[in-house]
Amino acid sequence: MKEIRLNVNGTEYDIAVRPHATLLEVLREDLGLIGTKEGCGEGECGACTVIIEGKAANSCIVLALEADGKEVTTIEGLADGGKLHPIQEAFVEIGGLQCGFCTPGMMMTATALLSKNPNPTEAEVRDAIRGNLCRCTGYVNIVKAIQLAGKKMQAGGATEGRTS
Amino acid sequence: MRVFYRRLPKFQYIAVRSLDEALAFLAEHRGKAKVLAGGTDLVPQLKKREIELPACVVDLKAIPGLDVISHDRQSGLVLGALATINAVGQNRVVEEKFKALSQAALSMASPQVRNRGTIAGNICNAVPSADSAPALLALNASVKIKGPKGERTVPLDQFFTGPRTTVLGADELLYEILVPNQDRASRGVYLKLSPRHSMDLAVVGVAAVGLLEDGICKAVKIALGAVAPTPVRAPMAEALLTGKVITQGLIDEAARNALTQCSPIDDHRASREYRCDMVYAMTRRALAHIFGR
Numbered sequence: 001m002k003e004i005r006l007n008v009n010g011t012e013y014d015i016a017v018r019p020h021a022t023l024l025e026v027l028r029e030d031l032g033l034i035g036t037k038e039g040c041g042e043g044e045c046g047a048c049t050v051i052i053e054g055k056a057a058n059s060c061i062v063l064a065l066e067a068d069g070k071e072v073t074t075i076e077g078l079a080d081g082g083k084l085h086p087i088q089e090a091f092v093e094i095g096g097l098q099c100g101f102c103t104p105g106m107m108m109t110a111t112a113l114l115s116k117n118p119n120p121t122e123a124e125v126r127d128a129i130r131g132n133l134c135r136c137t138g139y140v141n142i143v144k145a146i147q148l149a150g151k152k153m154q155a156g157g158a159t160e161g162r163t164s
Numbered sequence: 165m166r167v168f169y170r171r172l173p174k175f176q177y178i179a180v181r182s183l184d185e186a187l188a189f190l191a192e193h194r195g196k197a198k199v200l201a202g203g204t205d206l207v208p209q210l211k212k213r214e215i216e217l218p219a220c221v222v223d224l225k226a227i228p229g230l231d232v233i234s235h236d237r238q239s240g241l242v243l244g245a246l247a248t249i250n251a252v253g254q255n256r257v258v259e260e261k262f263k264a265l266s267q268a269a270l271s272m273a274s275p276q277v278r279n280r281g282t283i284a285g286n287i288c289n290a291v292p293s294a295d296s297a298p299a300l301l302a303l304n305a306s307v308k309i310k311g312p313k314g315e316r317t318v319p320l321d322q323f324f325t326g327p328r329t330t331v332l333g334a335d336e337l338l339y340e341i342l343v344p345n346q347d348r349a350s351r352g353v354y355l356k357l358s359p360r361h362s363m364d365l366a367v368v369g370v371a372a373v374g375l376l377e378d379g380i381c382k383a384v385k386i387a388l389g390a391v392a393p394t395p396v397r398a399p400m401a402e403a404l405l406t407g408k409v410i411t412q413g414l415i416d417e418a419a420r421n422a423l424t425q426c427s428p429i430d431d432h433r434a435s436r437e438y439r440c441d442m443v444y445a446m447t448r449r450a451l452a453h454i455f456g457r
Contacts, residue, residue, distance in 0.1 A: 002177070018174075019174075019175060019176055019177035019221075020171075020172040020173065020174050020175055020177075021172075022172065022207070025171075038170070041168070041170050041211060042168070042207075042208040042211060042212070043204055043207070043208055043273075043276070043277055044363055046274065046276060049276055055279040055280075056275055056276045056279060057276050057279055057280055058204075058276045058277065058280075061203060061204055061207040061208060061280075062203065062207075062280065063172075063177065063200075063203065063207070063221075063223075065177050065179070065223070066200075066203065066223060066225065068179075109275070109276070112275070128275060130274050130275070130361065130362030130363065131273065131274020131275055131276045131277060131362065131363060132274075133363075
C-alpha cells in the first residue's frame with residue numbers, strides 16, 4: 001500500500017492505495033463515489049471519464065498513484081449542494097439520456113469541452129464526445145443538451161459548479 | 165475467446181524524478197520493469213494479460229521537462245517523451261509546419277486518451293498501425309535513446325524491427341523525438357482509412373511530405389502504416405517522383421509502386437486485397453494533395 005493525497009471535488013483525501021489500483025477503483029470503492037461508471041475497462045467507452053487537472057481522462061486506465069497530488073473532478077462535483085450544474089439541467093431539460101449509464105462520462109467530457117469552448121458547434125460537440133459511447137445511441141439529444149448547457153453557462157451560470 | 169480481467173495484476177510502482185534514476189532502475193530490474201508514460205497502451209495490455217507481467221512499473225511523469233515541445237531554426241521540432249498526443253496535435257507550430265504529424269495525432273483514439281497518451285509511447289509500442297509513425301517517417305524524424313552505454317540517435321526508419329518490437333533495449337529509454345525543419349514551401353498530409361470515425365485503428369495510413377517547385381518534385385517522402393510488419397517508407401515510389409515534372413500519370417505510377425512495400429495481413433478489419441487497393445488509392449490521394457493536383 002502507498003499513501004497518496006487526492007483532491008476530489010474540492011475535498012482532500014489522504015488514502016492508502018494498492019499500486020495496481022486504478023483511479024476508478026479508488027473513487028468507487030474507497031471513496032464511495034459511485035457516480036463514475038466502469039464500462040469497458042480499457043479506455044474505449046468513456047463511461048469512467050473524470051477530469052484530472054482540467055483535462056478529461058479515462059479513470060479506468062489511470063493508476064490511482066498517477067493521480068497523487070492532483071485535482072480530480074467527478075460527476076459528484078458538478079452540482080452545488082442541491083442545485084444542479086447547468087450541464088445537468090440541460091441534460092434533464094432536453095432528455096439527453098436513456099438508460100443513463102454513459103451520462104456521467106458524457107457530462108464530464110462536456111464539462112471539459114465547455115470550459116475551453118463555451119459555444120461549440122454540433123460538429124465540435126460530436127468530435128469532443130468521440131470517446132464516449134452511448135449504447136442506447138441517444139446521441140442526438142446528448143449533443144443538443146451539451147449545446148444548450150453551453151448557452152446556459154454563458155447566460156450566467158458560468159461560474160457555478162466546478163468546471164475545471 | 166480472449167480473457168479480459170477487470171483488475172490489474174499486482175506490480176510495484178515507482179515514480180522516478182530523473183532519466184538517470186529511471187535508467188538505474190531499469191538496469192537493476194532488467195526485463196522485469198515496464199516504463200509508464202501515459203499508460204493508455206500499457207494499462208489495457210496489463211488488464212488483458214497481453215504482455216509479460218512486469219514486477220515493477222516505472223512512471224516517468226515526475227521527470228521535469230520531459231513533456232517539452234519546442235521548435236527552433238537549428239534543431240527543428242523536439243518532442244519530449246512525455247509530450248501528450250493532444251499537446252502535440254494542438255500545438256500551433258506543429259500544425260503550421262508539421263501538418264502530417266498534427267493530422268495523425270488528432271486522428272487517434274479520443275480526447276481522453278490523447279490527453280494522457282504520448283507520441284513517444286505510440287512509437288515505442290510499435291504496432292504496425294500506429295498513426296504517428298507514418299507521419300514521423302515522412303517527416304524524416306529520428307529518436308534519441310539513452311541507456312547504460314550512453315546516448316544514441318536512431319533514424320525512425322531503423323527503429324522498428326517488427327510488430328510491437330523495436331531496437332530499444334530493456335535497459336534503454338527513448339527520451340526525445342527529433343523532427344528536422346522542413347522546407348518552408350513543403351506540404352504534408354496524413355490520411356487514415358478506418359471504418360469508424362473515432363476510437364479505431366487505421367486499416368491503412370498514408371503520410372506524404374513533399375516539395376514542388378515550378379511543377380518539379382524537389383523532394384518527397386512517403387510512409388505507410390498498417391500494411392507491413394512495421395510502418396514503412398516507400399523509397400522506390402519516392403525515387404520515381406524526385407526530380408520529375410509531376411503529372412497525374414506519374415502520381416499513378418508512384419502510387420502503384422508504393423504497393424511493392426506492402427505485405428498486409430488479412431484480418432477482420434480488412435482483407436489483404438482491400439488493404440493493397442487502398443494503399444494505391446490513398447497514396448495517390450495523398451500525393452495529389454501535396455502536389456496540388
